[in-house]
Amino acid sequence: MSGAPAPHTAPAGPVGPVAWPSALQPKVAEALSHYPNRRSAVLPLLWIAQREWGWLPPEVLRLVARTVELPDAEVFGVATFYTMFNLKPVGKYHLQVCMTLSCSLMGADRLFQHLSGRLGIGHGETTPDGRFTLRRVECLAACGGGPCLQVNEEKFHENLDEAAVDRLLERLP
Amino acid sequence: MTGPLLFKDIDTPGLAGLDTYRRVGGYATVLAVLGRQTPDQCIEIVKASGLRGRGGAGFPTGLKWSFVPKGTERPKYLVCNADESEPGTFKDRELIEKNPHSLIEGMILAGWAIQSNAGYVYLRGEFGWLQKILDQAIAEAYAAGLLGRDVAGTGFRFDLHTHLGAGAYICGEETALLSSLEGYRGQPRLKPPFPAVEGLYRCPTIVNNVETLVNIPHILGQGAAWYRQWGTEKSAGTKVFSVSGPVKRPGNYELPLGVPLRVLLEEHCGGMRDGLKLKAVIPGGSSVPPLPASLLDTPLDFESMNAVGTFLGSGGVIVIDEQTCMVDSLWNLMRFYAHESCGKCTPCREGTYWMTGILERLERGQGRASDIDLLADLADNILGRSFCPLGDAAAMPVQGFLKHFRAEFEHHVGQRCLANRRRDSRMGVPA
Numbered sequence A: 001m002s003g004a005p006a007p008h009t010a011p012a013g014p015v016g017p018v019a020w021p022s023a024l025q026p027k028v029a030e031a032l033s034h035y036p037n038r039r040s041a042v043l044p045l046l047w048i049a050q051r052e053w054g055w056l057p058p059e060v061l062r063l064v065a066r067t068v069e070l071p072d073a074e075v076f077g078v079a080t081f082y083t084m085f086n087l088k089p090v091g092k093y094h095l096q097v098c099m100t101l102s103c104s105l106m107g108a109d110r111l112f113q114h115l116s117g118r119l120g121i122g123h124g125e126t127t128p129d130g131r132f133t134l135r136r137v138e139c140l141a142a143c144g145g146g147p148c149l150q151v152n153e154e155k156f157h158e159n160l161d162e163a164a165v166d167r168l169l170e171r172l173p
Numbered sequence B: 001m002t003g004p005l006l007f008k009d010i011d012t013p014g015l016a017g018l019d020t021y022r023r024v025g026g027y028a029t030v031l032a033v034l035g036r037q038t039p040d041q042c043i044e045i046v047k048a049s050g051l052r053g054r055g056g057a058g059f060p061t062g063l064k065w066s067f068v069p070k071g072t073e074r075p076k077y078l079v080c081n082a083d084e085s086e087p088g089t090f091k092d093r094e095l096i097e098k099n100p101h102s103l104i105e106g107m108i109l110a111g112w113a114i115q116s117n118a119g120y121v122y123l124r125g126e127f128g129w130l131q132k133i134l135d136q137a138i139a140e141a142y143a144a145g146l147l148g149r150d151v152a153g154t155g156f157r158f159d160l161h162t163h164l165g166a167g168a169y170i171c172g173e174e175t176a177l178l179s180s181l182e183g184y185r186g187q188p189r190l191k192p193p194f195p196a197v198e199g200l201y202r203c204p205t206i207v208n209n210v211e212t213l214v215n216i217p218h219i220l221g222q223g224a225a226w227y228r229q230w231g232t233e234k235s236a237g238t239k240v241f242s243v244s245g246p247v248k249r250p251g252n253y254e255l256p257l258g259v260p261l262r263v264l265l266e267e268h269c270g271g272m273r274d275g276l277k278l279k280a281v282i283p284g285g286s287s288v289p290p291l292p293a294s295l296l297d298t299p300l301d302f303e304s305m306n307a308v309g310t311f312l313g314s315g316g317v318i319v320i321d322e323q324t325c326m327v328d329s330l331w332n333l334m335r336f337y338a339h340e341s342c343g344k345c346t347p348c349r350e351g352t353y354w355m356t357g358i359l360e361r362l363e364r365g366q367g368r369a370s371d372i373d374l375l376a377d378l379a380d381n382i383l384g385r386s387f388c389p390l391g392d393a394a395a396m397p398v399q400g401f402l403k404h405f406r407a408e409f410e411h412h413v414g415q416r417c418l419a420n421r422r423r424d425s426r427m428g429v430p431a
Ligand SMILES: Cc1cc2nc3c(=O)[nH]c(=O)nc-3n(C[C@H](O)[C@H](O)[C@H](O)COP(=O)(O)O)c2cc1C
Pocket: B052, B053, B054, B055, B056, B057, B058, B059, B061, B081, B082, B083, B084, B085, B086, B169, B170, B171, B172, B173, B174, B175, B207, B208, B209, B210, B212, B213, B388, B389, B390, B393
């Protein structure tokens, strides 16, 4: 790759205490209602927050901790355990390319290389315009349609080759 | 694609909707069973059917249900394992995507059998889109009075919710799944106590795989003897096999247990593509030892797979061709296990890391002759000494790869791999 990509200047995230926007409050209440204790709502609330803010800055983790009435450290511990919570900002389109054996047998490595070259970024990096983040991920449960990738939280794109992935990128608004 | 049972109607347009599901006979079993057959009768029928868990371990489902203590005041929970993270496995996803109501019906019936009033479906984090489909079906079932405080007017209460994970293979292991569902880091817990006695919120809990549960309406609706028309004496019924790799028609195939591997791959999947030759098959998800081409006539059932030193596992069948390097393939899998090890215990956390390093240097032609024995030794020391079966799952493929393909590993000592179809394309990994 020629030259390191320019650092992605992302929104810094909220500074100081944040609150759930009123439009989200019914969702938060519903998530809490699904379980006999508040703690079980940690994952659903982290998801609601990540969908709202795009990533999980510390202030947002603290909001979740307050909501489930747990020490901040507990929620930080949970959020860092899982791979899908973005503890740093990601681009508008988070391209997650499966690299595990079945996809690899069908050309996932070449696909990743193509994307990396086209976007000028490597694993875990974001394009300077904040449009794309590229990431290698483990098996997505789409092995029969390898190679495959997931954009954000959408349904997987399967049976990809270079041309198909180019068309996919061009179709994204 | 069709199949005799679970896939019979799977491609019916609109099947994900309640009306269409009802038109093909859906929810008839709920109406026939709830309040008419006792929970004990249901458990006996499932026992007699010979159904074994489809999540990988093959534990008899009726027997598991019978471990739930009776007459306890504490709540009981039913949890569906839709984590589906075992590499090579993609069946539960198709079952839920195309026929979500069959899972709901199976859970209502299982809930009745163990007298649970609350169920959760734990979906892997990457299934956010699938959660929407299932939530929609659950909302329809509530609106139709099939879920909630009075299921189908029988007075039985059953509430059902979905729960989305967030990216962690280990959360497919049932005790880690329960930790995750309770809002903790998804790390396994000591067994015993088994979840059936002390599971979610320390209450009796049954964890079953999606495919296990979607069998239940058929079994309770048509009876154990009818169900046993498929499969073998000890491996009854059908199984959904997920086939991946360079075959002509990869995908999910529902076939009677006991079908030879060769029939699945040659007749159903159309054989190999692009003139490639088959070298090895991993028959039950990445955690089981591979089989060489010479064992292709082995029947796909629990016992026959054990007899040739591997497992039926999750039914994820990964096909590897002659032009693919086995050292590279095992390295790929070991990166997966090292990445997914939860870090709780030393043999797995350190062992998967070391094995990845050894495989990497062998593949790059920097390995030593002693590395092969070291690899075998590490696998032997992880197996049976890890806190949970993920450690075993990382060790067993190593033993199988070495048993059948040791020559390829020896050939790699001090020699960069030359015979790899994927070499030119293996660029996701730093060269
Ligand atoms: C590391 C690991 C991962 C697992 N992943 C899954 C999974 O994704 N889906 C599943 O149903 N079972 C999985 N299991 C098996 C479960 O622990 C459990 O045995 C199963 O859900 C029980 O359901 P069954 O009896 O219906 O098969 C996994 C086990 C281990 C050790």
